[in-house]
Amino acid sequence: MNRKLILLSVVAITLMGFGVSHGDLIMVDDLAVFKGDGFENDTVGTSPSSTGVGAWVDGADAYVKNELFPGAAEGFNYAALSASGGTALLNATFSGASPGAVIISKWSLYISDADTATRASAGHPYQAGYTTEVNKDWYPKAKNAWGMLFPESVNSQYIDVTGIGSDEVAVYYLGELSADGWGNVTVGGQNMYIKVGMWHSVEMNYTEDTPTFTISIDGVVSDPLLAAPLGGTYWTNTGPTVALIHSTKADGGTFMTYIDAPVPEPATFTLLVIGMFCLCMLKRKHK
DSSP: OHHHHHHHHHHHHHHHHHHSOOSOEEEETTEEEEEEOTTTTSOTTSOOOOEEESEEEEEESEEEEOOTTTOOSSSSOEEEEEEEEEEEEEEEEOSOOOTTOEEEEEEEEEEOOOOHHHHHHOSEEEEEEEESSTTSOSTTTBSOOEEEEOTTSGGGGGSOOTTOOTTEEEEEEESSSSGGGEEEOEETTEEOEEESSSEEEEEEEEETTOSEEEEEETTEEOOOEEOOOTTOTTOOOOSOOOEEEEEEEEEEEEEEEEEEOOOOOHHHHHHHHHHHHHHHHHHHHHO
């Protein structure tokens, strides 16, 4: 019996090591091209820099925090994008992707709540996209772009915010830089709204140089979304994708958005319980 418990404990603890999140992750055709460490090895108050593969490039006004509010999604540290009358940028850079390559990124995202005036001034509380050039925001170099809007934002006129809650933001995509290029991110044809003031698990899936992409938030996968036209009227985005860009924009006032490593899969916590149970049983056997 003891041998079985020992074996089960070893297996559970070993699997936990594989299941624990190891930071922001970008995969190209199942090969890790960017591995952050969840900012755990960065100095608090400085720009993110520590990675295992790829590199963080601070476009502007991104720094590492470890404060209790909002607290980290994973570990202790997390990154803040602080926009004040402009745009804050943070790029996760990697080697270029070839046409047809599948790019999958995972991270955690926290959208701050704010008063009405700040909501109205936050032109883009959050925006992300795969881009062909570092530190160019999402325009005009992005292959795709999506983000979130408060209903009070002037830009919300381009999307549908019917039925949105006071504690929610609308998720949108930008297929073309024109009024009719904006669109609501939908799930089964229904607008996707998410709550502010809490961490969300995000995944972005795009096949290089194809016309659509998808995102998922907290495991809910969107309908296919229009990517930016390659070399379209408003875009100069031909060439390999080299970065995932995170940004937040405030036309007035200051607005904060936070990113962190993806949280561990639920299976990790199950394995933790199994491992602890087996260790407790072993201790009881030896008493």
